[in-house]
Amino acid sequence: MKRMMMYVVLCSFSFSLLMGCGKEPAKQMSDQQSEMNAIGNPTAQDVLSMDANANILMYEDTIYHAGVPWVEALQLTKDVQLTEIRRQSKVGTDFQNGTANQLEAGTKIFRVKERNDILIAETEKGDIRFYQLVEG
Template sequence: MKIWVLMIIISSALVLAGCNASTEKMEEKKSSSQYNMGNPTPQEVLEGRPDANIMMVQDIVLLSGIDWVNEEELTKDELLLEITLQTDDAAKFVNGAANELPVGTKVYRVKERGDILIADTDKGDVRYYKLVEG
């Protein structure tokens, strides 16, 4: 009888130790950039692609230079905003910020799609695609 009680106590201790180790590993994953739920941040985009041309609108990062987006037949719609901040520092990104578009650049909605915006620049239109998870 004493042996059975001892075996149950030892088994319980091993199970609890294993659960604790699993919980610690989950917490490590949550705090790392590999375990990100939600839309990508400017920091994440620029870490993966330092040369990316991005802007932030309505708390969403948009990326230019996507081939299929540039091939779409699109029509500019209403003015959405003007770029208010140009910065290369991803930590300073706020709505209306861009890393390549100059301050004052007008950004328009697109009639055909809700996930693409068009920036009207001196060199022509630049299309941006919303980077959303899911």
């Protein structure tokens, strides 16, 4: 009888242990999925909440940021015009493609020949370089 009772307790404990271990990976996957959903490219709201004076624009659902020192040091050649700024907004949640917070509506935006992650805005005060902000 003692042997039978010990066997039942041991089986119950083993089963509980296995069930507990089986649930943990599923929970971990759920946590990882939630974390993956939270990770992504910075939004206009993200950038402006860190620096209200940041000079940004949105092109093809991606935020571009001006004032990156190493970008300013590059030798770049302005290529074809891609778009122009359609609207200006200081509110990050209002951003959509063609929105900038400091550039005026009508500002022309150009691609550069040397890189795919930099755009140039042509303004009356001179060209401004914008670097693509992506997670990665």
